Amino acid sequence: KQEVTQIPAALSVPEGENLVLNCSFTDSAIYNLQWFRQDPGKGLTSLLLIQSSQREQTSGRLNASLDKSSGRSTLYIAASQPGDSATYLCAVDTGNQFYFGTGTSLTVIP
Amino acid sequence: GAGVSQSPRYKVAKRGQDVALRCDPISGHVSLFWYQQALGQGPEFLTYFQNEAQLDKSGLPSDRFFAERPEGSVSTLKIQRTQQEDSAVYLCASKYRDLSYEQYFGPGTRLTVT
Numbered sequence: 650k651q652e653v654t655q656i657p658a659a660l661s662v663p664e665g666e667n668l669v670l671n672c673s674f675t676d677s678a679i680y681n682l683q684w685f686r687q688d689p690g691k692g693l694t695s696l697l698l699i700q701s702s703q704r705e706q707t708s709g710r711l712n713a714s715l716d717k718s719s720g721r722s723t724l725y726i727a728a729s730q731p732g733d734s735a736t737y738l739c740a741v742d743t744g745n746q747f748y749f750g751t752g753t754s755l756t757v758i759p
Numbered sequence: 760g761a762g763v764s765q766s767p768r769y770k771v772a773k774r775g776q777d778v779a780l781r782c783d784p785i786s787g788h789v790s791l792f793w794y795q796q797a798l799g800q801g802p803e804f805l806t807y808f809q810n811e812a813q814l815d816k817s818g819l820p821s822d823r824f825f826a827e828r829p830e831g832s833v834s835t836l837k838i839q840r841t842q843q844e845d846s847a848v849y850l851c852a853s854k855y856r857d858l859s860y861e862q863y864f865g866p867g868t869r870l871t872v873t
Contacts, residue, residue, distance in 0.1 A: 653801070681861075683861065683862065685864075690869075691866060691867075692850060692864045692865055692866040692867045693802075693850065693852075693864040694864075695861060695862070695863065695864075698861045738801055738802075740801075740802075740862075742862070745790075745807050745809075745814060745815055746792075746804045746807060746815065746818075747792065747794075747802070747804060747852075747862060748804070749794075749801030749802045749803070750801050751799075751800055751801045752801055
């Protein structure tokens with residue numbers, strides 16, 4: 650069974666700092682990897698989708714990379730802002746199922 | 760609306776009651792997924808539909824859980840004889856097609872069993 654791990658579980662940074670969130674998965678047979686943001690009491694908002702054939706995707710201050718062979722993905726957030734505070738989840742898509750990590754809880758301190 | 764919608768948003772049930780949770784996927788999306796998210800955890804897969812066919816129900820935790828999508832659009836997740844351990848957020852997601860397409864999630868239904 651696919652296992653997805655996210656490190657760190659929690660992160661607190663001052664505003665303006667660049668940061669990296671890590672995601673690892675055990676089975677490289679995936680179709681894509683998706684990063685989500687979840688605010689307290691809310692659903693999941695998709696941030697970036699990386700297809701299995703791609704190496705990275707960028708959206709604004711966010712950059713996600715994928716190394717399928719080693720089972721790793723990173724989400725880079727540049728110039729963090731207090732509004733970035735949320736839980737960030739990565740999920741790998743095996744075609745008919747998503748496997749999620751337990752998330753990284755990010756707090757950006759003004 | 761343009762997104763996935765779920766109702767009710769919040770549900771409180773007494774232990775032993777039956778509940779039904781509804782999901783309206785994005786129009787035209789073939790694939791529909793249900794997930795259960797316990798507090799502080801990532802979502803866990805429950806079941807998957809392609810149109811009206813339930814292709815995978817391996818994540819349903821017990822035979823008290825039942826899902827249907829009779830016309831290939833709206834889906835209902837039913838939980839019979841609810842237990843306290845069923846308390847969680849139930850998320851629905853839809854996808855245009857299988858494989859590499861993006862999943863879009865609804866806001867979830869928070870179920871509390873007292």
